[in-house]
Each structure stands twice: as C-alpha cells, then as structure tokens.
Amino acid sequence: MPPPDPASLPAPLLAELVAALGPSGLLTDPGERLGYGYDNSRRQGLPAAVALPSDAAQVQAIVRACRTHRVPIVARGRGTNTTGASVPGDGALVVSFERMDRILAIRPGDRVAVVQPGLLNGDLQAALAPHGLFWPPDPTSAGYCSVGGNLACGAGGPRAVKYGATRDNVLALAAVTGTGELVRFGAATTKGASGYDLSRLLIGSEGTLALIVEATLRLTPAPKARRVLRALFADVEAAAAAVARLMAQPVTPSMLEFMDGECVRLAREVGGATGLPAAGALLMLEADGDEAVLASAVAAIAAAADGPGCLEVRTAADAADAAALWAARKALSPALRTIAAGKINEDVVVPVSRIPDLVAAVRAAAATHALPIVVFGHAGNGNLHVNILYDPADTAQAARADAALEDVFAAVIALDGLVSGEHGIGLVKRELLGRSLDPGALALMRAIKRDFDPDGILNPGKVLPDA
Known part of the structure; x- marks a missing residue:
C-alpha cells in the first residue's frame, strides 16, 4: 500500500515553481509522484510534488522558493541507492535531475569530461569509449544509475x-x-594547492549540503586488454594473507574480489557453478594494461596470490575461459535468493589486514543467532558485503537478523572500520554514524551543514544523526 498523500505544497510556492519551470516542469498528480518516492532500500514516501529542472538557473529558483516557504528538498538521480537517501518525507519536494543529462564537453587532451548530474554512468562510458577513455566508478548499477547519484553517494x-x-x-x-x-x-587540473578541497566535501554528502548541477570528471585511458585469475584457498585466513601480499607488491590488480567458504559452497551446490572445487575462500582477480606488459603483470599477481594455504591459482586462457571463472561470482546472487526470502546486505569496510577478524565475527554472529550469513566483496579495499539471510515473515527470525546485524556493526567499529564503504548512510545508518565517528568530527559536520544549508531544507533527516 502506498503511503497517504501528504499535504500539497502551499499555493504561492506552486505558482512560483510553475513560473520557474513551466507547466511541464512540475508534477503534482499523485500517480506521477509515486514513482519518485522510493529507492532500492524498499522504503517509500510520497513527495508533495516533483520538480524537473533543465538548467542550473532553474535549480536556483527552486531552492530559493522552497527556502522562502520552508519546504524540504530531496534531490534524486535514478533511485538506485540502497539506504533511503532519496526517499522523501512528508511535504517534501523531489528535485529530479533526469532532464539535466547532457555531456557538456569531452576534452581528451586534458582527460576531462564536463557533465550534468542526470547523465547515466553507462551513457557516459559509451561516449568516452571512442576516445579510448573511461570514468572509473563502476557500481553494479552502472548501466542505469546517474553520475549525480554516484557523486552524492x-x-x-x-x-x-x-x-x-x-x-x-x-x-x-x-x-x-x-x-x-x-x-x-x-x-580542471589534477594538481591544486589553492584553498580547501570543497569538491571532495560534497561527494558522499547525499544532497544534504548542496545540489550538484555540473561535474568535471577525471578520466583514465582505457586498458587495451584484461586477464582474469581465480585463486582458491583452504581458509579465510590464507585468502586474507594473500590479499595483503597482493596489495604490497608493485602490480595493483584492477579487481580483487573475495568470497568466503559459504559463498563458494552456495555457488557450487545451489548456483550451479560447475567445475568449481570446494574451498574455504576464493579470490577473483583481474589484471589490465597493454599486451606487452600484461603477461608479466599476470605472473606477478599469480605469484603474490600463491602462498601458504593456497590450493590453486588459475589464469583464464581466453574470454570464454574468463567467463567460466566468473561463473562462481555470478552464480552467487541467484543462490542467495533460494535460501531465504529476506536479505540484509551491508557494505562495511575495515582495514585490509582486519578482514580475517571481520569474517570471524560474522561467523560468530551466524552461530549465535542461528542464521546463514555470507560474506563477499571488494577485498582490495577491505570493503565487504555482509549478507544476513532470513524470512521476514518470521518475527523471531527478523529479530535475530537485527541482532546479528548489531553484532556485525559492533565488530566493524571495534576493528577501526566504517559502517559504509560505498552505499552511503541515508536514513538506514544515520544513528550508526554517531557510534562510528568521533564526536568532534560529527560536530564539525553539523557546523558545515549549517553553513551550506542554514535553514535545513536539503534532504533533512539523512546522513547526520540528531545531536
């Protein structure tokens, strides 16, 4: 059931917004607004209206009008975030950037692209490919998430x-x-020593400080070739030691993905990953670069992966073989869906050397609360996805899942980690932020919020916990 329709915007504000945006630039029909009220967190609200600006001047007009009438604003890309960051509260105006989706410039000589926030990540990559360039952020939703959303989260x-x-x-x-x-x-320079770096301050602020209307992106030459490797280990400790070796040697893998033993078992027994041997942990690795140096890079990565507890390091011979090696990872998500109707997926991050401690804490939580929990993710950054599997219709299981999640977060904080590595905070983790960050840092964040947004109208109730 959709939530009840909140009170409409004040008539004077509606008139100002229509004057600024034109009749087609403001959606007020409940049926049209409904699609802008949810994100991938499965939380939902109903905005009082939806603004569709086409340029920065219209965004300014929207913010000024809403400030006058004290109406909250929630910026929106494509709603692929998982933390409720773009879910509106009652009476809020959603500002959707779908019409601001242009590439303003591509300058290969500077390795720079200037874009509007509504541009899709996948469309940007397609436009950059003929220039031999790419923009590195590659979330799972890259084909249909917006650059503005990538910046916000x-x-x-x-x-x-x-x-x-x-x-x-x-x-x-x-x-x-x-x-x-x-x-x-x-x-648009890769070096700069001129004042505070406020661009980086806005990235990850989830629309709570300002509404991004243009971004100058740093581009990277696309690698000529890639090679895929798979390493199997007797246990998580051996895999974590291999991660440390891989990150300490000169050749950095372009991917370093981790699956614990439970993931390997599920991929084999449920996901149908044929040809995958039993193992206590698995690393999927990728090397990229020019063909002339790729062989030596692969050799260096394979040598670093090999060591105590390593059962096998296999390098894909060709594209088909690489696809076969990746089958284990791709089989995992469908396998998880066969085990339980509900899944809590948290993107915690710890120092790479603490990965074994985190996995041990997850195992302990699984045993204590009698629930299956699997761990996989981006081991090279210490960014692991902890998946707690349970039946939401079973109130006892749901309570145990919440308790297991608390145990996981407590372990992450104790291991000098953070409660989010890439998904952000939004509504879901704002109270946790108060437990994981220094109180002085939080006080400074609140002061910065007041400077950027003195009336508190930008995405209120998100990211920062109550004082």
Whole structure:
C-alpha cells in the first residue's frame, strides 16, 4: 500500500515553481509522484510534488522558493541507492535531475569530461569509449544509475582497488547551496594547492549540503586488454594473507574480489557453478594494461596470490575461459535468493589486514543467532558485503537478523572500520554514524551543514544523526 498523500505544497510556492519551470516542469498528480518516492532500500514516501529542472538557473529558483516557504528538498538521480537517501518525507519536494543529462564537453587532451548530474554512468562510458577513455566508478548499477547519484553517494565498485572510487575521480563541481547560491569548487587540473578541497566535501554528502548541477570528471585511458585469475584457498585466513601480499607488491590488480567458504559452497551446490572445487575462500582477480606488459603483470599477481594455504591459482586462457571463472561470482546472487526470502546486505569496510577478524565475527554472529550469513566483496579495499539471510515473515527470525546485524556493526567499529564503504548512510545508518565517528568530527559536520544549508531544507533527516 502506498503511503497517504501528504499535504500539497502551499499555493504561492506552486505558482512560483510553475513560473520557474513551466507547466511541464512540475508534477503534482499523485500517480506521477509515486514513482519518485522510493529507492532500492524498499522504503517509500510520497513527495508533495516533483520538480524537473533543465538548467542550473532553474535549480536556483527552486531552492530559493522552497527556502522562502520552508519546504524540504530531496534531490534524486535514478533511485538506485540502497539506504533511503532519496526517499522523501512528508511535504517534501523531489528535485529530479533526469532532464539535466547532457555531456557538456569531452576534452581528451586534458582527460576531462564536463557533465550534468542526470547523465547515466553507462551513457557516459559509451561516449568516452571512442576516445579510448573511461570514468572509473563502476557500481553494479552502472548501466542505469546517474553520475549525480554516484557523486552524492560516493559510489565505488570492483575496480576502485586500482582506479579509486568517485571521490578520487572528480576535479571540480558546480552546486546550488541551501540558500540558492550557485558556487563552483575545484578546477580542471589534477594538481591544486589553492584553498580547501570543497569538491571532495560534497561527494558522499547525499544532497544534504548542496545540489550538484555540473561535474568535471577525471578520466583514465582505457586498458587495451584484461586477464582474469581465480585463486582458491583452504581458509579465510590464507585468502586474507594473500590479499595483503597482493596489495604490497608493485602490480595493483584492477579487481580483487573475495568470497568466503559459504559463498563458494552456495555457488557450487545451489548456483550451479560447475567445475568449481570446494574451498574455504576464493579470490577473483583481474589484471589490465597493454599486451606487452600484461603477461608479466599476470605472473606477478599469480605469484603474490600463491602462498601458504593456497590450493590453486588459475589464469583464464581466453574470454570464454574468463567467463567460466566468473561463473562462481555470478552464480552467487541467484543462490542467495533460494535460501531465504529476506536479505540484509551491508557494505562495511575495515582495514585490509582486519578482514580475517571481520569474517570471524560474522561467523560468530551466524552461530549465535542461528542464521546463514555470507560474506563477499571488494577485498582490495577491505570493503565487504555482509549478507544476513532470513524470512521476514518470521518475527523471531527478523529479530535475530537485527541482532546479528548489531553484532556485525559492533565488530566493524571495534576493528577501526566504517559502517559504509560505498552505499552511503541515508536514513538506514544515520544513528550508526554517531557510534562510528568521533564526536568532534560529527560536530564539525553539523557546523558545515549549517553553513551550506542554514535553514535545513536539503534532504533533512539523512546522513547526520540528531545531536
């Protein structure tokens, strides 16, 4: 059942928004608004209206009008985030950037692209390919998530181990603050020592500080070739030691993905990953670069992966063989769906050396609460996805799942980790943020929020916990 329709916007504000956006730039029909009220967190609200700006001037007009009438604003890309960051509260105006989806410039000589926030990540990559370039952030939803959403949530992906996440691949931003002021941060240069780096401050702020209207992105030459390797281990400790060796040697893998023993078992027995031997843990690795140096890179990565507890290191011979090696990873998600109707998926991150401790804590939580929990993810960054499997219709199981999640978060914080590595905070984890960050840091964050958004109209109730 959809939530009840919140009170409509004040008539004077509606008139101002229609004047700024035109009749087609504002959606007020409940049926049209419904599609803008949810994200991949499965939480849902109903915005009072949906604004569809086409340029930065219209975004300024929206913010100024909403500030005058004290109406909250929730910025929206394509709603692929998993934390409720783009779910509106009652009476909120959703600002959807779907019409601001242009590539303003591609400058190969500078390795720079200037884009609007509504551009899809996949469309950007397609436009960059003829220039031999790509933008490194590659979340699972890359084909249909927006660049603005990637910026707002600090998206990562498997190749962040070599190329960095969103924060590492943005040079400059233009954004509208909570007062309606258009400000520009950064420059189209890869070096700069001129004041505070406010662009990086906005990335990951989930629309709570300003609405991004333009981004200058740092591009990377696309590798000429890739090679895939798979390493099997007797146990998690051996796999974690291999991760440490891999990250300490000079050749950085372009992917370094981890699956614990339960993942391997599920991929084999439920997911139908034929030809996958039994193992206590698995690493999927990728090397990329020019053909002339790729063989030596593969050899270095294979040598680093091999060591105590390593059962096998296999290198794909060709594309078909690479697909066969990746089959274990691709079989995992369908296998999880056969075990339980519900899944809590958390993207925690710990120092790479603490991965064995985290997995041990997860195993302990699974035993204590009698629930299956599997772990996989981006081992090269220490960013693991902890999946607690349960039946939401069983109130006892649901309570045990919540308790298991608390145990996992407590372990992550004790291991000097963070409660989110790439999904963000949103509604779901804001109270946890208060437990995992230094109180002084949180106080500074609240002060920064007041400076950018003095009336608190930008995505209220998200990211920062109550003081």
